[in-house]
Amino acid sequence: MFDRYYDELAVGDKRSFSGLTITETHVVNFAGVTGDHFGLHMDAEYAKTTPFRQRIAHGLLVLSCGAGLIPLLPGRVIAFLGMEEVKFLAPCFFGDTIHPVMEVLAKKDKAPGGVVTLKEDILNQRGETVVSARINIWVGSSPSARAA
Amino acid sequence: MFDRYYDELAVGDKRSFSGLTITETHVVNFAGVTGDHFGLHMDAEYAKTTPFRQRIAHGLLVLSCGAGLIPLLPGRVIAFLGMEEVKFLAPCFFGDTIHPVMEVLAKKDKAPGGVVTLKEDILNQRGETVVSARINIWVGSSPSARAA
Amino acid sequence: MFDRYYDELAVGDKRSFSGLTITETHVVNFAGVTGDHFGLHMDAEYAKTTPFRQRIAHGLLVLSCGAGLIPLLPGRVIAFLGMEEVKFLAPCFFGDTIHPVMEVLAKKDKAPGGVVTLKEDILNQRGETVVSARINIWVGSSPSARAA
Amino acid sequence: MFDRYYDELAVGDKRSFSGLTITETHVVNFAGVTGDHFGLHMDAEYAKTTPFRQRIAHGLLVLSCGAGLIPLLPGRVIAFLGMEEVKFLAPCFFGDTIHPVMEVLAKKDKAPGGVVTLKEDILNQRGETVVSARINIWVGSSPSARAA
Amino acid sequence: MFDRYYDELAVGDKRSFSGLTITETHVVNFAGVTGDHFGLHMDAEYAKTTPFRQRIAHGLLVLSCGAGLIPLLPGRVIAFLGMEEVKFLAPCFFGDTIHPVMEVLAKKDKAPGGVVTLKEDILNQRGETVVSARINIWVGSSPSARAA
Amino acid sequence: MFDRYYDELAVGDKRSFSGLTITETHVVNFAGVTGDHFGLHMDAEYAKTTPFRQRIAHGLLVLSCGAGLIPLLPGRVIAFLGMEEVKFLAPCFFGDTIHPVMEVLAKKDKAPGGVVTLKEDILNQRGETVVSARINIWVGSSPSARAA
Numbered sequence: 001m002f003d004r005y006y007d008e009l010a011v012g013d014k015r016s017f018s019g020l021t022i023t024e025t026h027v028v029n030f031a032g033v034t035g036d037h038f039g040l041h042m043d044a045e046y047a048k049t050t051p052f053r054q055r056i057a058h059g060l061l062v063l064s065c066g067a068g069l070i071p072l073l074p075g076r077v078i079a080f081l082g083m084e085e086v087k088f089l090a091p092c093f094f095g096d097t098i099h100p101v102m103e104v105l106a107k108k109d110k111a112p113g114g115v116v117t118l119k120e121d122i123l124n125q126r127g128e129t130v131v132s133a134r135i136n137i138w139v140g141s142s143p144s145a146r147a148a
Numbered sequence: 149m150f151d152r153y154y155d156e157l158a159v160g161d162k163r164s165f166s167g168l169t170i171t172e173t174h175v176v177n178f179a180g181v182t183g184d185h186f187g188l189h190m191d192a193e194y195a196k197t198t199p200f201r202q203r204i205a206h207g208l209l210v211l212s213c214g215a216g217l218i219p220l221l222p223g224r225v226i227a228f229l230g231m232e233e234v235k236f237l238a239p240c241f242f243g244d245t246i247h248p249v250m251e252v253l254a255k256k257d258k259a260p261g262g263v264v265t266l267k268e269d270i271l272n273q274r275g276e277t278v279v280s281a282r283i284n285i286w287v288g289s290s291p292s293a294r295a296a
Numbered sequence: 297m298f299d300r301y302y303d304e305l306a307v308g309d310k311r312s313f314s315g316l317t318i319t320e321t322h323v324v325n326f327a328g329v330t331g332d333h334f335g336l337h338m339d340a341e342y343a344k345t346t347p348f349r350q351r352i353a354h355g356l357l358v359l360s361c362g363a364g365l366i367p368l369l370p371g372r373v374i375a376f377l378g379m380e381e382v383k384f385l386a387p388c389f390f391g392d393t394i395h396p397v398m399e400v401l402a403k404k405d406k407a408p409g410g411v412v413t414l415k416e417d418i419l420n421q422r423g424e425t426v427v428s429a430r431i432n433i434w435v436g437s438s439p440s441a442r443a444a
Numbered sequence: 445m446f447d448r449y450y451d452e453l454a455v456g457d458k459r460s461f462s463g464l465t466i467t468e469t470h471v472v473n474f475a476g477v478t479g480d481h482f483g484l485h486m487d488a489e490y491a492k493t494t495p496f497r498q499r500i501a502h503g504l505l506v507l508s509c510g511a512g513l514i515p516l517l518p519g520r521v522i523a524f525l526g527m528e529e530v531k532f533l534a535p536c537f538f539g540d541t542i543h544p545v546m547e548v549l550a551k552k553d554k555a556p557g558g559v560v561t562l563k564e565d566i567l568n569q570r571g572e573t574v575v576s577a578r579i580n581i582w583v584g585s586s587p588s589a590r591a592a
Numbered sequence: 593m594f595d596r597y598y599d600e601l602a603v604g605d606k607r608s609f610s611g612l613t614i615t616e617t618h619v620v621n622f623a624g625v626t627g628d629h630f631g632l633h634m635d636a637e638y639a640k641t642t643p644f645r646q647r648i649a650h651g652l653l654v655l656s657c658g659a660g661l662i663p664l665l666p667g668r669v670i671a672f673l674g675m676e677e678v679k680f681l682a683p684c685f686f687g688d689t690i691h692p693v694m695e696v697l698a699k700k701d702k703a704p705g706g707v708v709t710l711k712e713d714i715l716n717q718r719g720e721t722v723v724s725a726r727i728n729i730w731v732g733s734s735p736s737a738r739a740a
Numbered sequence: 741m742f743d744r745y746y747d748e749l750a751v752g753d754k755r756s757f758s759g760l761t762i763t764e765t766h767v768v769n770f771a772g773v774t775g776d777h778f779g780l781h782m783d784a785e786y787a788k789t790t791p792f793r794q795r796i797a798h799g800l801l802v803l804s805c806g807a808g809l810i811p812l813l814p815g816r817v818i819a820f821l822g823m824e825e826v827k828f829l830a831p832c833f834f835g836d837t838i839h840p841v842m843e844v845l846a847k848k849d850k851a852p853g854g855v856v857t858l859k860e861d862i863l864n865q866r867g868e869t870v871v872s873a874r875i876n877i878w879v880g881s882s883p884s885a886r887a888a
């Protein structure tokens with residue numbers, strides 16, 4: 001989405017992006033970086049005793065990988081401002097493949113560009129929405145728009 | 149916070165947790181796991197041209213490390229349901245040390261326990277709030293409460 | 297164990313801690329950090345020719361993960377002094393789930409706290425002891441004990 | 445040391461091996477793999493309040509990196525049996541460069557080779573011993589010795 | 593470059609891509625994945641005795657990160673066939689920021705697309721070429737070209 | 741190969757080295773370090789639609805791991821100069837075990853040692869050559885040769 005400048009994005013724009021298989025390695029590495037080694041993600045014996053019956057990926061890993069799958073070129077994103085209504089709707093099992101779908105919900109000018117509100121849905125290979133969120137990003141204007 | 153069961157948490161409970169220094173390694177590893185190698189985090193030359201003047205940590209890394217610093221024992225958390233009003237309020241520079249503060253805002257019964265709404269503030273070593281969020285977690289009841 | 301101060305630990309205290317599944321990722325990452333890429337851990341073809349018939353985790357990885365599973369709060373541990381009788385008793389295969397059991401064997405005052413000697417057994421999901429060791433940790437006294 | 449077979453090692457053999465700089469990355473990655481994110485290694489603010497005044501590497505990281513610096517060829521090591529008198533003698537600060545020195549203390553036949561007891565000293569760039577240990581390794585005989 | 597199909601690339605096309613700071617973390621992690629822990633990259637004391645006077649990044653790390661900086665969309669690249677005249681021209685020190693420049697040298701049809709030969713130069717922040725190579729990639733045709 | 745000095749290597753010398761299983765973890769970690777998260781390596785659903793029918797390791801990962809399997813002692817390698825005729829001949833699937841075979845093709849004096857040209861073949865467990873290359877390394881002379 002952020003291969004485009006503020007003036008190149010329009011309300012209603014909707015795009016689907018490349019996918020990523022969430023592997024055991026992603027989960028173990030994410031636990032390592034963040035310190036969240038909770039048994040639901042890391043202890044196969046414990047996970048068997050939960051409603052999920054197996055280890056699942058961290059919700060924040062899925063959300064973060066969704067962000068990593070969005071193209072992002074220099075000069076577009078100024079700052080990630082925040083999120084609303086982040087919902088972890090379904091478990092992401094090891095080996096599931098996710099991909100994000102984004103839609104521009106709103107735009108609000110803020111120099112030198114504007115704040116873009118996006119709906120992000122992260123789907124798995126079965127077409128189920130695993131995570132959904134509304135995201136606010138401050139995006140810069142294109143050089144031509146700034147020159148205008 | 150999740151060294152406690154649903155019935156052991158009360159509205160107004162507030163705790164501060166251990167800290168973590170967000171290093172260059174955390175940022176590079178997080179970029180690696182998630183695929184978000186945006187220049188603001190990974191390209192020192194590009195970062196000099198932004199308002200931050202230097203590389204900064206991913207907002208989702210700070211949020212995720214905040215989660216990793218919360219104690220979490222088996223049987224307490226059933227599922228991470230979602231977040232509201234996630235705000236990235238200040239940049240986290242390489243070498244900054246963060247720690248989370250959590251407060252129970254609300255409780256709502258949902259068998260076999262209930263949904264706890266928490267306010268999370270992640271502060272840096274200068275006492276500034278870097279990230280804040282409202283978090284909904286489904287927490288299990290204690291064995292004694294379940295037996296009652 | 298080290299959610300407690302020196303004066304809060306008594307000879308004979310025994311506790312069992314949360315588990316961790318030792319994955320292929322743990323082994324590959326541990327090899328990477330330490331430089332120990334020996335074929336018994338990293339070469340499936342070579343491992344087939346050994347008495348274990350498959351790759352096994354590094355003994356020091358299992359010992360280190362055992363340490364990582366012990367709760368550890370600020371102010372308790374002053375320094376890890378050493379180990380005695382470290383025994384690698386059984387192989388840890390990829391996918392095995394380990395958990396540590398610790399017992400306080402002895403205490404010896406040493407300001408500002410004392411040296412605690414612990415027996416650590418690291419068990420797998422079949423109840424077999426994979427690693428055992430005697431560990432010496434210098435632990436601080438609680439604020440109330442220091443004030444007394 | 446384990447570029448040699450049991451029959452190629454003699455009591456009194458002593459060798460010094462290549463060095464490794466223990467970086468912040470090693471410490472953060474080791475914390476991630478093992479789950480040991482204790483503030484003495486990971487929280488620069490907390491570390492300032494300890495006798496070390498700064499973050500230090502995990503003792504088990506230094507010990508494990510010492511093992512990783514020892515050459516190890518297929519067919520030599522059968523199993524790592526255990527350790528005695530493991531002593532963490534001095535802190536290893538970020539940026540310190542360590543190298544191991546090993547000496548054969550004893551040999552005891554055990555088919556198809558024997559158990560070798562080694563003294564390992566891990567020294568830093570100032571010549572101080574950071575970790576010392578006595579190590580028992582079961583080593584295989586050379587093809588020629590087995591044929592004899 | 594591989595956000596384009598075979599028919600969208602023309603001899604003489606030349607593009608410069610986003611940059612990446614090669615950190616100590618990249619070098620330590622690359623050593624870990626590949627097993628190349630040579631002292632020139634990993635031992636600060638040894639590196640002081642070399643003509644470089646400090647640790648440098650692995651040439652293959654710089655080459656691989658150059659590849660990682662090239663956009664690559666599904667359906668474009670079929671296979672990476674090989675490289676010619678790979679030259680490691682200058683050291684890449686920790687903290688240097690690299691970016692790749694690619695130029696299409698030749699195209700040769702090979703169904704369902706063709707082989708593209710590219711000149712890749714990886715430059716640092718001082719404009720010096722650190723690595724150069726000639727690269728052969730088998731690229732697919734666009735859906736419209738295939739339909740034609 | 742680089743446990744030997746320039747004067748200890750002769751044209752025609754040929755050696756085979758230890759093996760390594762290329763795991764999912766190697767691929768995910770390599771993608772993370774280099775930023776190359778292309779679907780052929782990282783997206784199991786996409787990979788099914790390619791001629792390979794499954795995810796494959798990055799060619800540069802296999803090449804780099806081949807390098808990491810070559811013994812390399814201080815003082816031997818001065819610099820890695822370059823490569824010729826690098827060919828990615830066969831896919832490396834997750835779980836394949838590779839090992840390098842190297843042969844000295846040519847030597848050319850260059851103080852304080854000389855440039856050695858090697859043929860490197862990286863084979864899998866089925867004896868297929870996965871990658872081949874011609875490599876130029878600047879190697880130092882032995883202390884005794886330099887004293888002569």
